[in-house]
Amino acid sequence: MSSASKGSIGLKVHGLKAEVGGHEVLHGIDLEVGPGEVHVVMGPNGSGKSTLAHSLVGRPGTNVTAGEIRVDDVELTGMASFERARAGLVAVLQQPVEVPGVLLESVLVSALSGTDRELTLEGVRRCMGEEAAAIGLEPAILRRPLNVDLSGGEMKRNEMVQIAALRPKYCVLDEIDSGLDVDALGMVASRLERATGEWGLGVLAITHFERLLVELKADAVHVMVDGRIVRSGGPELAQELEHTGYRPYG
Ligand SMILES: Nc1ncnc2c1ncn2[C@@H]1O[C@H](COP(=O)(O)OP(=O)(O)OP(=O)(O)O)[C@@H](O)[C@H]1O
Numbered sequence: 001m002s003s004a005s006k007g008s009i010g011l012k013v014h015g016l017k018a019e020v021g022g023h024e025v026l027h028g029i030d031l032e033v034g035p036g037e038v039h040v041v042m043g044p045n046g047s048g049k050s051t052l053a054h055s056l057v058g059r060p061g062t063n064v065t066a067g068e069i070r071v072d073d074v075e076l077t078g079m080a081s082f083e084r085a086r087a088g089l090v091a092v093l094q095q096p097v098e099v100p101g102v103l104l105e106s107v108l109v110s111a112l113s114g115t116d117r118e119l120t121l122e123g124v125r126r127c128m129g130e131e132a133a134a135i136g137l138e139p140a141i142l143r144r145p146l147n148v149d150l151s152g153g154e155m156k157r158n159e160m161v162q163i164a165a166l167r168p169k170y171c172v173l174d175e176i177d178s179g180l181d182v183d184a185l186g187m188v189a190s191r192l193e194r195a196t197g198e199w200g201l202g203v204l205a206i207t208h209f210e211r212l213l214v215e216l217k218a219d220a221v222h223v224m225v226d227g228r229i230v231r232s233g234g235p236e237l238a239q240e241l242e243h244t245g246y247r248p249y250g
Pocket residue numbers: 020021023025043044045046047048049050051052094
């Protein structure tokens with residue numbers, strides 16, 4: 001489908017440039033993720049993948065200097081992270097922030113209040129319980145302060161519960177597979193795949209490994225090198241990269 005016929009619906013990134021620590025890391029990124037689509041970004045260490053995730057969700061310290069980030073025609077550049085979440089874009093970051101003293105259930109109740117998915121505390125707890133079961137997460141883990149004293153894999157699964165409860169239009173996942181054991185990886189990937197149909201979740205998944213894509217079916221794979229998308233293709237591109245590495249792009 002041409003972008004014109006899709007109208008304004010989608011997560012649309014155009015000409016995105018961003019700097020970190022006064023140094024330009026992203027040199028003009030174009031990406032479009034439609035509802036229910038799964039796009040994957042792969043690339044060598046230090047190529048700017050996390051900087052892309054940080055730019056999309058407005059993480060302080062990452063400066064967007066040019067370009068557009070739109071969700072269904074709402075421009076997100078300049079908005080705070082919670083406003084972007086309200087507009088429909090949330091992220092699972094490579095290094096989540098620990099928030100001592102705050103419980104996930106209260107974060108979810110306030111994040112959903114005033115939206116068309118407003119839930120009571122009871123409703124949030126029920127939803128969290130169901131979602132934890134779907135990905136094999138011990139429900140007691142959800143009673144701990146946000147991201148405090150969680151193992152790497154527990155933290156990623158905790159974030160998956162947040163996504164499933166919040167039901168954003170689009171999510172950015174920065175290495176959600178890192179730290180997950182093989183069973184957890186399969187459950188998280190298949191929960192994401194189900195979400196693409198259930199509420200049309202559009203996924204932008206950053207990963208180093210093709211195994212994430214066994215259960216989660218990619219529509220497109222993009223290769224990022226030195227802050228640019230240098231190649232895009234179908235899921236077979238992820239398989240190819242497993243064999244070739246990034247030398248052909250150096
Ligand atoms: N606070 C900072 N100050 C200066 N440079 C930074 C800062 N944070 C990141 N960078 C640099 O920006 C570049 C891109 O980093 P980024 O974390 O986006 O890479 P990545 O593709 O996610 O890598 P990985 O695969 O290792 O996660 C790197 O060269 C990194 O050293």
